[in-house]
Amino acid sequence: MFSSKEEFKQSFVTRMEHKGLEKTSELAYETLWEMMQEWIQERWNRTSQLYKENGEKQLYYFSIEFLIGRVLGQNLINANHYNLVKEGLEELGFQLSELEELETEPGLGNGGLGRLAACFLDSLASLELPGHGYGLRYKGGLFTQHFVDGYQTEQPTQWIQEENNVDVRREELAVDIPYYGDPQLVMGLDGLKVKVENAEWVKAVPYDLPVVGANGGTVNTLRLWQAEVSDRPFPGNKDYAVYQSETAKITDRLYPDDSLDAGKILRLKQQYFLCSASLQNILNNRNFAVETLPDNVAIQINDTHPALAIPELMRLLVDEHALSWEEAWGITTRTISYTNHTILEEAMEKWDSRLIQSLLPRIYSIIEEIDRRFKESLEQQPMDEESLHKLSIIENGIIKMAVLAVVGSYKVNGVAKLHTEILKKREMKELNEQFPDKFHNKTNGITHRRWLLKANRELSGLISETIGTQWIKEPERLKELHYFAQNHSFLQDFQVIKSLKKDHLIHHLQRDQNVIVDPDSIFDIHIKRFHGYKRQLMNILHIQMLYDRIKRDSTYRPYPRTFFFGGKAAPSYHFAKQVIKMINTVAMKVNSDPLVRKHLHIVFVENYNVTQAEYLIPAADVSEQISTASKEASGTGNMKLMMNGALTIGTFDGANVEIFDQVGKENAFVFGMRAEQVMEYEKEQSYNPKGIIEADPEIAQLMEELVKGEWTEGKTNVDFIVEQLLEDRDPYFVLKDIRSYSKAHEQLLEVYAQPEKWAEMCVKNIAASGIFSSDRTIQQYSDDVWHLTKIPSVH
Structure with a gap:
């Protein structure tokens, strides 16, 4: 230019x-x-x-x-x-x-x-x-x-x-x-x-x-x-x-x-x-x-x-x-x-045939013909009713868009x-058996040019000074930072930059939301769209447990933590909107308590978007990736936070599994059930949250306060949450995993008390993050699926 x-x-x-x-x-x-x-x-x-x-x-x-x-x-x-x-x-x-x-x-x-x-x-x-x-x-x-x-x-x-x-x-x-x-x-x-x-x-x-x-x-x-x-x-x-x-x-x-x-x-x-x-x-x-x-x-x-x-x-x-x-x-x-x-059933789009037939009559007739010809091709195979059901594009007046997408x-x-x-092996097992050469994996990625070079120019500069600039073209070369994970001078520089990015976030929030945050607290960040399986509910229930413990136990005075939330609920998703209300109400109680606010602080960042993320992610100490195992397809926030030196507290779900493989479980805080355990519970329908409540006095107290609406200014502000946890038998296993989640937080505090060890773990996460660049994902797509040819630009 x-x-x-x-x-x-x-x-x-x-x-x-x-x-x-x-x-x-x-x-x-x-x-x-x-x-x-x-x-x-x-x-x-x-x-x-x-x-x-x-x-x-x-x-x-x-x-x-x-x-x-x-x-x-x-x-x-x-x-x-x-x-x-x-x-x-x-x-x-x-x-x-x-x-x-x-x-x-x-x-x-x-x-x-x-x-x-x-x-x-x-x-x-x-x-x-x-x-x-x-x-x-x-x-x-x-x-x-x-x-x-x-x-x-x-x-x-x-x-x-x-x-x-x-x-x-x-x-x-x-x-x-x-x-x-x-x-x-x-x-x-x-x-x-x-x-x-x-x-x-x-x-x-x-x-x-x-x-x-x-x-x-x-x-x-x-x-x-x-x-x-x-x-x-x-x-x-x-x-x-x-x-x-x-x-x-x-x-x-x-x-x-x-x-x-x-x-x-x-x-x-x-x-x-x-x-x-x-x-x-x-x-x-x-x-x-x-x-x-x-x-x-x-x-x-x-x-x-x-x-x-x-x-x-x-x-x-x-x-x-x-x-x-x-x-x-x-x-x-x-x-x-x-x-x-x-893999969520409600997210696998299904449309009423009559709506498409009315709005798009020619398109409907074509979908009918695709379905007819596909079913005709299946007639030569031994097929039970359940398999035929899974393979039908149109069934009982419903068009299953995921099946259409696979077949076409x-x-x-x-x-x-x-x-x-x-x-x-489960959700599309029958389709995979019909089309074994179609299915393949492409683990998601993020562009380091946005989420490191732009969002964290100070850290990018430190990395380039330390290992050179070649990592910008080849992000997997970030692995060279492993050699500096125990270098005292480098770790000090990293800590200074993390403090600086915390200050940037603090000033941003003070200007935009008139919020004052302790810069020396642990910045624990949970930023996602609101959904039951992403378990913002478990996070705020755990915070309430910490509140109760601080109030009743004079010996429990944990290191200060600021819990940041960010995300939106779909306008008609009443459960998620109640969780938002609950977080904001608990925040008012926690932040105004003279004793508790010395140890806990809750900030809900209004109107979370890319710009807000560019402030939050570089400032994070802790990355909350706590979805119910088997429910999160991938997650990419986990990659952005990892690349900026935040430590993951998370389940074996989505791309978390590959993150833990890359960095080692010893450099994260892993908790909760595995996917196969969750799926077994779902298959057998053997999970009973009431048994957990009865066996754990602290969780029992938690649920009693919740049901009474003490944290949400009335029972009507929590009825969808109570219904999901009790009447719907806690489909996202919040109560099942909350004890394991709590223990992982205790481990997290123990490590944070050792600043150099914490910084070493952070640097190891950055060093292992290069494979999660979207450049790698796109090159794999191009090689295996699209077969594109690179066309060099003329500078």
């Missing part, structure tokens, strides 16, 4: 003066943004031209969310200009960190699924691989979280601005999406075809966002679709104002409430909108015969949200391109691959070794 700091300063000042306005931080931000965008546009155009000339296969990653975070600072880092710009701005009287704070974070995702997609795009560009994202441009995002009397409230996220938006409108690439209507057979030049008459059309307009790779050479594209009123004639059976309103809702909010049919239809509209717009875009802009699609295009569907891509690609190939069913099916099943992210794709992957084995 600039050959020197002086060149940057001269250009920056010239642009500022040309604007002729007061030299404010806002104007400086606007100027820097423009300079960065101009530089990116040049590289973006060059990359697109390279791909066009090269003609190599390209990947398209379909995801309902992309949690990209702020992009200005990250783009400067990937362009290798962050330090130059930072120093130049300081000499001109501006702080780059303050300008970065002026950027609004895009509301395009929620949790690990969306952040994974964003990390993958970063790695694709950084590895100089031709891979792009397709998503939706949510006007109101997921939601902005606020607390009112301890309750979560939700407001739209206002991130789209008139100027300085992160994306570029591409009106010329707009396509129309059909809903409803009547499929009719019509005679065309290529014979009989299906055409949907009287459809309700919605225009999909793409907005492109550049994805800048490491060293700034390759700039790939994240294309986001926005729903607008179509120019096509409007069918007369609906009020036009209603049509306008319903159209706007399609790309208004991420994960609308689907407890009622109206919400379910809206979600289906979103999913089909993403799939149809993206596939039309790919087919409309190709320079190869449609029959060669698998040789030129790889499509990865991120979970089942984009599974409608399978019947939609069939529709386009059969109805629009006049291919036979057999030709179209061969192309589809060699083009689309599927990532499974869950050429590769299916889990996202951690444990998760993949559970899929193959």
Whole structure:
């Protein structure tokens, strides 16, 4: 971008003066943004031209969310200009960190699924691989979280601005999406075809966002679709104002409430909108015969949200391109691959057939035909009722999207070794037996460029001073830090940086939430979307146990700990919202008690997002990864925290298993049941939480206080929690694991009392974290699934 700091300063000042306005931080931000965008546009155009000339296969990653975070600072880092710009701005009287704070974070995702997609795009560009994202441009995002009397409230996220938006409108690439209507057979030049008459059309307009790779050479594209009123004639059976309103809702909010049919239809509209717009875009802009699609295009569907891509690609190939069913099916099943992210029954998407039949009649008929032909192929095999049930795409008026995704794709992957084995041996056992060559594992990863280079520049600098900078290109070279895990000077430097990052978090929270935190306390961090299996409930129950013990036992005065929570509950997930209320109410009690607050402090970070994570993760001493064994597919927060020198307290679940393998169980705090024990309890239905309550007076007291609503300002604020623990027999084994969890915390305190040993364990975690780079994951995908060719950028 600039050959020197002086060149940057001269250009920056010239642009500022040309604007002729007061030299404010806002104007400086606007100027820097423009300079960065101009530089990116040049590289973006060059990359697109390279791909066009090269003609190599390209990947398209379909995801309902992309949690990209702020992009200005990250783009400067990937362009290798962050330090130059930072120093130049300081000499001109501006702080780059303050300008970065002026950027609004895009509301395009929620949790690990969306952040994974964003990390993958970063790695694709950084590895100089031709891979792009397709998503939706949510006007109101997921939601902005606020607390009112301890309750979560939700407001739209206002991130789209008139100027300085992160994306570029591409009106010329707009396509129309059909809903409803009547499929009719019509005679065309290529014979009989299906055409949907009287459809309700919605225009999909793409907005492109550049994805800048490491060293700034390759700039790939994240294309986001926005729903607008179509120019096509409007069918007369609906009020036009209603049509306008319903159209706007399609790309208004991420994960609308689907407890009622109206919400379910809206979600289906979103999913089909993403799939149809993206596939039309790919087919409309190709320079190869449609029959060669698998040789030129790889499509990865991120979970089942984009599974409608399978019947939609069939529709386009059969109805629009006049291919036979057999030709179209061969192309589809060699083009689309599927990532499974869950084994939870409620998360395996299932749709009422009548809803899809009404909203997408042609798509429904194609799904019916896929199901019919698949079942026909099974008729030659001995098959019991249970196996046939597991293999049915449509059954009893329900469409099972995970089965559709497996049947219609050429590769299916889990996202951690444990998760993949559970899929193959239990959840998708019958499908794996039918398609033994489809299933494979790709353990998730994170981009170290965001989560270490950007989020923790001080630690990155120490690492580079110690082992050189090659680890930035080859993150597995972080293992060279093992040699310094017992180096007193290095450990002291690490401790100084950890204290500094704690101070950064403290100042951030004091400014944003008026919270004061003890910098010498242990920073224990639990940051995830709220769900029963992630067991934020167990964490807060344990804190309440500590509170009770401090109050009754005058000899128990543990080392001070600050427990940080961050995450959102889905608006209709009442259990999770009650856990949030409970955490906030217990926090008020704990933080206001003159005795207890010397030892315990609870901070709930409001509206957790990527920006908040960039403050929390580098400051963490303890990483809470306490999901019920067998329930977390992978987890990537565990990797981010590990890479920044936090120690994991966690179960043998998801990628925790591989983290413990890499770093050694002696460098973490492991507790709780194993996956096979949990699954055995579930199979035998032999777990009885009441027996645990009766046998443990402390847990009995805990439950008595909970049932009375003493911590939540009334019984009605805890009824879903009590119901899950008692009437639903504690499905996530909170009470079963809480004693083991408590003992792991006691071990943690013993080690923290030995600062050098603690720091040594932290450094060993950093040294073992390189394998969890998303660069490794993406290279494995490319080699084993997508078969992409690296296209070196021209600098």
